[in-house]
Amino acid sequence: MLIRLVSGNHRLLVYAGRGSRIETAGKNRWLSEPAHGATAKTDHGLPVAVPGVVEQFTDLWSSLAGLLFIWSMLRPYLPLRFLDRFAGGFLRRHARRLDPYLTVTVAEFDGAERLKRGEVYDQAKAYLAHRCSRRARSLRAERAPRGGSNSNNNSAGGGGDRFVLTLGDNEEVTDEFRGATVWWHAVAASRRAGSYYYGAPPWYGGGDAGAVEEAGRAYRLVFHQRHRDLVVESYLPHVCREGRALMAANRRRKLYTNTGERYRKSLWSHVVLDHPSTFATLAMDPAKKQEIMDDLDAFKSSREYYRRIGKAWKRGYLLYGPPGTGKSTMVAAMANHLDYDIYDVELTSVHSNTDLRKLFIETRAKSVIVVEDIDCSLDLTGQRAKTKKAEAEAANNNKVGGKDGKEDPNASKVTLSGLLNFIDGLWSACGGERIIVFTTNHVDRLDPALIRRGRMDKHIEMSYCCFQAFKFLAKNYLDVDAHPLFDAVSTLLREVDITPADVAELLMPKRADEDVDACLAGLVEALEKAKAEKKPAKNNAADHEGEEIVEDE
């Protein structure tokens, strides 16, 4: 049990029951005295004299502790509604009168139905880890960002095993701001029957461990009510600013994917994004590449412009082309260029349109949301033009598990309209600064509504390897700008379709003694072989010219 009493600048906390202790806190100083009357000690374990204020309140403490003890004993035997309505309300009202301290809770998950991870929580966490955790006794260790600036002086360890220490559960630290003292308290949030209790004391519903599950964490900021304006108008913005700067300095970009598990705390799981692809290593027509880079740069710096024209700050890219032409590589290059995270949406693991919306809401700003091979993910193609029969078939394949007609509870029920809403519905505007990318091998199979300008603003064709792209790959893989075999390659590339992925593979030395000449000769040989294989195919086509092609029903 816990009760907080106040006298001037002193806060007095009394815990009774399991692990009993009595604590007093001055402006910056904490003293503690075990409830059974042993000598009080400082943080370093040295005995000190407990100030007179403790004696002053001793009688009051024991009476209140006794009352609370009786209360906690009786509580399980009284109807909950009665407790809440009469006794609970009574205690809360009187506690409020005694306590001039205000509490602000900064929760890990905020927003309606706790859909969204709180940015303020992360910023406060970074701020507290940097500023206050040296004074804390109970800490949580998290792996430090690799290559971060390490301005956080609370990281520990060496080499690749560095850790950032953040406040542990139930740890309390003090902070000073313009002469005011504030207290930060880290608490675990518990959920019961749809309600949330942040570090709720046992008599207020937090005690029945069996019925409570963990639902994120929170920080409680406690301050005197005379500092209310200072805290709300200056201190909290200061914490957010500092926290944001620390997070930016220590940021590790992430690659997220949706788990498909609906009852997890977060719908996304992530790994550190460490893809080496950049525009500098991407082989494509230089003018086209520059155009894409300019487009991305313009987007990144257009926050105000988007606001002025009344558009959500997001941009859609459709990357289409045959397999191996660099669509996925381009997505990684885009994220690296913009310094954004990647959210890789696996549509087949999304159960419904509502889940898709939740996924979107949980994404953060500065991110690339990508749906790969959208034509294969779901049957979203030309739905509007489908005959009833085709629709029934699609429904059978897509929504109903098997031919036996039994509904598969795990089958995705995402529809085209759900996906359209995902891209540019009302929800898509929350957060801002997002790039949405669809990749496909068959652009013609997509519903025009899905890829119209406004949804997919920029359509980029990733094509077979041209001579420019080959020269780029040769420079990248073999470090050559010119070679006698380049002319042969140039001629052959005009006649044969080969993907950059195949060219890259042929240019890569397979043995230590394979040199530039051998690699280029191998490429020429492969191109000639492809050309020879193409000719009979062409001849075959010519033989059958004029014949009507009859498709199987």
Ligand SMILES: Nc1ncnc2c1ncn2[C@@H]1O[C@H](COP(=O)(O)OP(=O)(O)OP(=O)(O)O)[C@@H](O)[C@H]1O
């Ligand atoms: N334009 C390119 N520039 C440099 N490397 C490329 C390019 N295109 C492909 N590659 C190489 O080929 C490999 C496969 O490319 P990628 O996965 O990006 O193709 P894709 O278009 O996404 O294929 P799919 O349609 O099958 O998903 C990559 O690992 C990359 O190394």
Ligand SMILES: [Mg+2]
């Ligand atoms: Mg791909």
